[in-house]
Amino acid sequence: MAENAMLKFVSTPRDMPEKRDATVRREDFHEIYAEYADQKAKEQASRCSQCGVPYCQTHCPLHNNIPDWLKLTAEGRLREAYELSQETNAFPEICGRICPQDRLCEGNCVIEQSGHGTVTIGSVEKYITDTAWENGWVQPIAPRAERSESVGIIGAGPGGLAAADRLRRAGVQVTIYDRYDRAGGLLTYGIPGFKLEKDVVMRRNEQLEKGGVEFVLNCNVGEDITFDELQAKHDAILIATGVYKSRELDAPGVGAEGIVRAIDYLTASNRKSFGDEVPEFDAGLLDAEDKRVVVIGGGDTAMDCVRTAIRQGAESVKCLYRRDKANMPGSQREVQNAEEEGVEFVWLSAPKGFTGDEVEGVMVQKMRLGAPDATGRQVPELIEGSDYVEGADLVIKALGFEPEDLPKLWGVDGLEVTRWGTIKADYKTHVTNIPGVYAAGDIVRGASLVVWAIRDGREAADAILDQFSGAAQVAAE
Known part of the structure; x- marks a missing residue:
């Protein structure tokens, strides 16, 4: 009887891919984790317990078939593992790199609960698809038949790209409109290369383009093309803009030179990695070199x-x-990486104001955690008389993102939004109050994870296909 390739978690310990030494990796923007070797990937995949109710799959927004592709990897059937992972996720190698697995699949792994250490799901997922690219298994999009229907997608971030992938595979004509000069949204300009190297995103953009997706870049809806023109041109519209409006601080001195938004800072850095000219970086405003840097915020953007x-x-x-380490919204793994690289965290601290016309310092007030609020999180309270000034030459505000006022921006008075400014859309079909107009991703749910945007984009694409099928059936009758 052949030996079972799985259930090795008792005899085989958890082992992440090797992480580059902090003193080395802090000198460049390359990804910090090495690739698994083939044998190591098989070994780690074999630790999966193949449990009857796979919580890893349940807690993945895409409900990836994780136990199945782990088993195929352990058995050396990597091409099948890739094909299975691609069925539920347009970009598994991206999710494998940037998903907070510690809060999703890995955080709910059954063997983790039993004290054996979670299966390294994200690292195996990344390995499977990187291997597929290396071996030419990632095929160009080739629909069995072309369809006449056309969809315009506003926003080339993960939600829009995932929808485009699904629609093109069904033969629909797809055009993506985006304000930036490269597709990818935050994948391209928001997330640094040490978490997601840019060639990984660019090859997916290229795959979509070769598969027949048309990209209209440097295009601002409401300026370069009106929303009415888009509706006249396409049979359906998908709004997948994400949320880009930065939350602001209301504090004395906040307008001083040297106080910048996280999105501007990160975009400038990523543009430099592409070799672009970035005047604000070259002039020193968005460059941290030789500066005392203070970042305000506790999420993954911070x-x-x-x-x-x-x-x-x-x-x-x-x-x-303003809260402590245990109550931080960002990934604990990212906090650990930052600490290893030399970042100092000042917990239970909030900015009260700023000194200098060109910023010289942050007036800091110390906090303590009080009683829980309605969500169960302890509310930070001020400790009187604990203020001090933290010297700073560059202050980066990483306080989260809010939706832009799209109805006003685009001149679409009839488009309904929620009290938070996000677009109101059906949670299953993603259709808005305007027939034929759909919305998906952060512009509906608020600032969230890439994996949720991918799920929303795929669901919206399926709903659009259902709309087309229904219309065709009515026409036939």
């Missing part, structure tokens, strides 16, 4: 900023967060 500043050669990098 982690991206502090780790970027380290790589740019900052004199010091401090992160102010």
Whole structure:
């Protein structure tokens, strides 16, 4: 009887891919984890317990068939593993790199609960698809038959790209409109290369383009083309713009030179990695070199900023967060990486104001955690008389993102939004109150994870296909 390739978690310990030494990796923007070797990927995949109710799959927004492709990897059937992972996820190698697996699939792994250490699901997922690219298994999109229907997608981020992938595979004509000069949204300009190297995103953009998706870049809806023109041109519209409006601080001195938005800072850094000219970076405004850097915020965007500043050669990098480490919204794994690289976290601290016309310091007030609010999180309370000034030459505000006022921006008065400014759309079909207009991703759910945007984009694409099928059936009758 052949030996079972699985259930090796008792005899085989959890082992992540090798992480580059912090003193080395802080000098460049390359990804910090090495690739698994084939034998190591098989070994780690074999630790899966193949449990009857796979919580890893349940807690993945895409409900990836994780136990099945882990088993195929353990058995050396990598091409089948790739094909299975691609069925539920347009971009598994991207999710394998940037998903907070510690909060999703890996955080709910049954063997983790039993004390054996979770299966390294994200690293295996990344390995499977990287191997597929290397071996030419990733095939160009080739629909069995072309369809006459046309869809216009506003936004080339993960939600829009995932929808485009699904629609093109069904033969629909797809055009993506985006304000930037490269597709990818935050995958391209928001997430640093040490988490997601840009060639990984660019090859997916190229795959879509070769598969027949038309990209109209440097295009601002409402300026370069009206929403009415898009509706007249396409049979359906999908709004997948994401949320780009930065939350602001209301504090004395906040307008001082040297206080910048996280999105501007990260975009400038990523543009430099492409070799672009970035005047604000070259002039020093968005470059952390030799500066005392203070980042305000506790999410993953703040982690991206502090780790970027380290790589740019900052004199010091401090992160102010008003709660403690246990209550931080960002990935604990990212906090650990940042600490290893030399970032200092100043917990239970909030900015009260700023000194200098060109910023010289942050007036910091210390906090303590009080009673829980309605969500169960403890509310930060001010400790009187604990203020002090933290010296700073560059302050980066990483306070989260809000939706832009799209109805006003695009001149679409009839488009319904929620009280938070997000677009109101059906949670299953993603259709808005305007027939034929759909919305997906962060512009509906608020700032969230890439994996949720991918799920929303795929669901919206399926709903659009259902709309086309229904219309065709009515026409036939």
